[in-house]
């Protein structure tokens with residue numbers, strides 16, 4: 001039998017809020033949470049250390065609240081609190097599958113979740129706990145994509161993996177342009193030059209400057225996460241050097 005070894009020892013997995021909503025436009029679908037918990041459990045089972053950053057777009061987004069007339073900073077605070085709620089739901093799903101989980105928030109929330117502490121997070125990851133990082137960066141005007149890249153760099157992850165609704169980065173938004181063509185590999189500079197909108201520019205610049213590889217893949221594709229952990233081609237890889 002051929003022994004399969006994971007290609008990554010430690011990952012930062014970014015799950016968008018919308019992914020948690022499943023087929024609904026908003027809220028949290030318990031079936032989706034259970035499926036994700038099982039997939040994450042498989043990674044923990046093969047010894048991969050898993051940090052997770054959760055989005056909040058299934059509940060609140062600052063920009064959308066601003067468009068509806070709310071103060072932007074208040075809206076962003078609501079968006080960050082939404083990620084805490086998602087984190088509590090995800091922890092519950094993971095722990096029901098006997099996966100030890102810590103939730104760490106960039107905004108202190110004593111008695112509800114732990115305050116983010118890089119050294120404590122690293123120790124927890126080393127002992128096999130899943131760490132869910134919530135409340136984004138703790139600052140308005142940022143996104144959870146940027147928070148994912150920031151936490152991924154801080155915890156020395158081998159890769160930041162963005163789970164989304166599309167199966168990679170295309171030369172145009174595949175949700176709007178059915179003729180869009182997928183890339184297997186791109187450099188950070190190409191993503192910036194071509195203005196490919198899969199992730200915000202702050203996140204891309206941070207990964208480029210710190211040389212943190214990024215992979216974008218389709219979370220709804222069964223087995224895709226495990227496949228890419230074993231180093232197989234899945235979605236799009238974004239790196240520093242041209243290929």
Ligand SMILES: Nc1ncnc2c1ncn2[C@@H]1O[C@H](COP(=O)(O)OP(=O)(O)O)[C@@H](O)[C@H]1O
Nearest residue numbers: 016164165166168169170172173175196197198
């Ligand atoms: N060039 C592109 N390649 C892939 N996806 C793109 C591109 N431009 C825009 N997108 C969009 O970015 C989305 C992924 O971002 P995500 O953070 O998961 O969703 P949201 O923007 O709703 O928070 C995809 O659903 C896709 O519609």
Ligand SMILES: O=c1ccn([C@@H]2O[C@H](COP(=O)(O)OP(=O)(O)O)[C@@H](O)[C@H]2O)c(=O)[nH]1
Nearest residue numbers: 017055056057061062076079136137142144
């Ligand atoms: O560092 C951060 C991260 C998030 N947010 C707010 O939280 C919302 C939810 O995050 P995001 O839109 O990134 O979630 P996703 O699209 O991944 O579900 C954002 O719209 C922002 O309003 C913020 O203010 N600062």
